[in-house]
Amino acid sequence: MNSERKNAGSLIRGCFSALKACAVVALGGLMFATQSSAQGAEQNTSEFVIRNVRIFDGGKVIPKGQVWVQNGKIKAVGADVKAPASVRAIDGEGQTLLPGLIDAHTHAWGDALKEALIFGVTTELDMFTDYKYAAQVRSEQAAGKDLDMADLRSAGTLVTAPKGHGTEYGMPIPTITAPAEAQAFVDARIAEGSDYIKIIYDDGRKYGMSIPTISKETMCAVVTATHKRGKMAVAHIGSLVGARDAVECGVDGLVHLFIDAAPDAAFADLVAKHHAFVVPTMSVLATITRAPGGKLLSEDAQLQPYLTPASMKNLGGTFSKPSGEFSIPQQTIKLLKARNVPILAGTDAPNPGTVHGASLHGEMEMLVAAGLTPVEALAAATSVPAKSFHLEDRGQIAAGKRADLLLVKGDPTTDIKATRNIVTVWKVGVQADRAAYRAKVEKEKQAEDVQKKSPAPEGSESGLISDFEDGKASARFGFGWVVSTDAIRGGKSTADMKVVDSGAEGSKSALLVNGEIVENAISWAGAMFFPGAAPMAPVNLSARKTLTFWAKGDGHKYSVMVYSASGGYIPKVQSFTPGTEWTKVSLPLSDFETDGHDLTGIFFGAFGGSGKFTLTIDSIRLE
Numbered sequence: 132m133n134s135e136r137k138n139a140g141s142l143i144r145g146c147f148s149a150l151k152a153c154a155v156v157a158l159g160g161l162m163f164a165t166q167s168s169a170q171g172a173e174q175n176t177s178e179f180v181i182r183n184v185r186i187f188d189g190g191k192v193i194p195k196g197q198v199w200v201q202n203g204k205i206k207a208v209g210a211d212v213k214a215p216a217s218v219r220a221i222d223g224e225g226q227t228l229l230p231g232l233i234d235a236h237t238h239a240w241g242d243a244l245k246e247a248l249i250f251g252v253t254t255e256l257d258m259f260t261d262y263k264y265a266a267q268v269r270s271e272q273a274a275g276k277d278l279d280m281a282d283l284r285s286a287g288t289l290v291t292a293p294k295g296h297g298t299e300y301g302m303p304i305p306t307i308t309a310p311a312e313a314q315a316f317v318d319a320r321i322a323e324g325s326d327y328i329k330i331i332y333d334d335g336r337k338y339g340m341s342i343p344t345i346s347k348e349t350m351c352a353v354v355t356a357t358h359k360r361g362k363m364a365v366a367h368i369g370s371l372v373g374a375r376d377a378v379e380c381g382v383d384g385l386v387h388l389f390i391d392a393a394p395d396a397a398f399a400d401l402v403a404k405h406h407a408f409v410v411p412t413m414s415v416l417a418t419i420t421r422a423p424g425g426k427l428l429s430e431d432a433q434l435q436p437y438l439t440p441a442s443m444k445n446l447g448g449t450f451s452k453p454s455g456e457f458s459i460p461q462q463t464i465k466l467l468k469a470r471n472v473p474i475l476a477g478t479d480a481p482n483p484g485t486v487h488g489a490s491l492h493g494e495m496e497m498l499v500a501a502g503l504t505p506v507e508a509l510a511a512a513t514s515v516p517a518k519s520f521h522l523e524d525r526g527q528i529a530a531g532k533r534a535d536l537l538l539v540k541g542d543p544t545t546d547i548k549a550t551r552n553i554v555t556v557w558k559v560g561v562q563a564d565r566a567a568y569r570a571k572v573e574k575e576k577q578a579e580d581v582q583k584k585s586p587a588p589e590g591s592e593s594g595l596i597s598d599f600e601d602g603k604a605s606a607r608f609g610f611g612w613v614v615s616t617d618a619i620r621g622g623k624s625t626a627d628m629k630v631v632d633s634g635a636e637g638s639k640s641a642l643l644v645n646g647e648i649v650e651n652a653i654s655w656a657g658a659m660f661f662p663g664a665a666p667m668a669p670v671n672l673s674a675r676k677t678l679t680f681w682a683k684g685d686g687h688k689y690s691v692m693v694y695s696a697s698g699g700y701i702p703k704v705q706s707f708t709p710g711t712e713w714t715k716v717s718l719p720l721s722d723f724e725t726d727g728h729d730l731t732g733i734f735f736g737a738f739g740g741s742g743k744f745t746l747t748i749d750s751i752r753l754e
């Protein structure tokens with residue numbers, strides 16, 4: 132299905148547009164390496180006691196009690212805790228203390244974990260990211276750093292078939308084809324650091340696609356191989372049939388529910404019999420089925436001040452075409468609950484319509500709408516994932532546990548939406564600086580408003596960027612053209628550009644880009660146009676709706692990547708395959724999910740793949 136390729140470029144929305152509930156993979160810092168933001172190891176000697184507070188300890192509610200925190204751990208909990216008067220006291224009257232929240236299905240990179248913590252999510256269970264990123268975070272966590280971000284557990288690289296879901300992001304990953312490869316494959320993932328193994332078992336059929344997937348036999352072999360090493364195996368499924376197969380193979384949990392087939396009591400019996408848990412991911416299923424979800428969160432007055440412009444935008448995001456029925460997972464949850472199947476809150480952030488942190492509050496609300504009590508929904512985001520993933524040190528407010536805590540106004544044990552009324556978040560007893568984060572978001576929003584009102588760059592009036600008729604790689608406005616390759620991310624791809632004779636439409640000159648892609652984690656090579664006065668400086672070109680250019684190639688597929696300030700350093704990508712004769716390419720800016728108000732760069736060239744390439748472009752315009 133061509134929408135796969137077409138939209139595969141949309142990296143933040145990096146899912147197949149049709150095979151929807153899926154992983155988005157780490158491509159942060161594609162053009163510019165982003166800074167790792169490990170805090171220095173803090174001496175964590177915090178000590179305080181929260182008094183007169185309602186406590187949800189992960190299982191039950193203590194109507195009024197105290198929680199004493201010392202050295203990053205909970206020292207005592209209860210109605211009659213006697214902390215010395217010298218210990219700093221926090222009055223919790225009218226408030227509720229919860230264990231730090233755990234999001235049981237995310238894809239983490241960049242600032243994801245920082246954003247999560249601000250909303251009280253103190254642990255994220257990642258279901259596919261760059262294993263090197265996960266390894267880096269793990270080592271920082273082990274050194275007592277990263278106190279300003281949620282803790283991470285990660286599946287690292289997922290298990291999928293050649294060309295299966297998970298391979299579409301331009302980042303080569305190993306794949307598996309037969310049961311005999313299972314043990315070596317799983318061992319390699321464990322060697323990379325995977326905390327658990329995530330399996331893709333989804334042929335896309337339920338979305339009208341045909342995507343390669345592993346066989347049931349291979350899935351079963353992977354589960355066996357994983358269990359042999361004492362690790363957990365979880366499965367991404369796309370249908371009721373797929374879910375049934377996965378449970379029969381003995382997966383520890385399903386990390387999605389299906390939206391394709393009516394609820395089935397026999398299925399719920401099967402899950403219960405196998406003692407599997409389920410992460411429904413209602414947040415992303417709402418996006419897929421076009422049920423209300425992300426947009427409502429973006430309008431929530433308690434969440435909004437902490438949502439960056441990029442997060443606001445992602446919460447309003449959708450997949451290209453809706454499918455499935457939201458009522459199906461809702462009814463399935465009721466059946467699972469009736470059989471005491473553990474239900475875990477997980478969002479699948481940052482897929483369209485979801486964001487790290489805020490979406491977990493929406494997920495809990497959706498679980499309540501599906502039949503969980505507020506207390507059960509709170510457990511689904513605290514003690515239940517901790518128990519299911521064997522995170523013994525968290526998920527509960529109990530003596531000896533980590534002081535990962537969330538203090539909210541009101542009573543979420545009766546009104547689940549009260550979780551959004553956040554007073555304080557602590558990770559191992561260290562208070563998250565929500566005020567500073569809010570100020571940073573406010574500044575970003577102001578800058579965005581200023582940007583929206585700024586005039587278009589001088590020289591852009593005609594819409595022409597470059598026609599190269601002066602014999603130079605010049606542009607009518609902006610910083611102009613530079614060669615861009617993955618070398619800045621440690622890759623080995625190369626490119627050069629020069630102006631050559633015989634342009635499009637009988638014109639004199641055009642820009643020739645020659646290069647070679649050397650396969651790497653993320654590989655690209657080509658020519659980048661910076662529309663601002665400096666590289667990556669945003670300009671307002673919102674009056675322009677379509678990028679047009681002429682191209683001549685060698686039969687290979689090429690990509691245009693559009694960068695915007697609100698999209699950070701993660702571009703949106705569209706591909707085109709020019710013939711050996713000049714052809715005109717026309718791409719609406721909306722396909723790059725931008726209104727053009729903060730464009731920072733436009734790249735033309737090769738993205739992914741391998742080998743030499745030759746691309747000539749001419750008459751590049753924003754119309």
Ligand SMILES: [Zn+2]
Nearest residue numbers: 153154258479
């Ligand atoms: Zn996912």
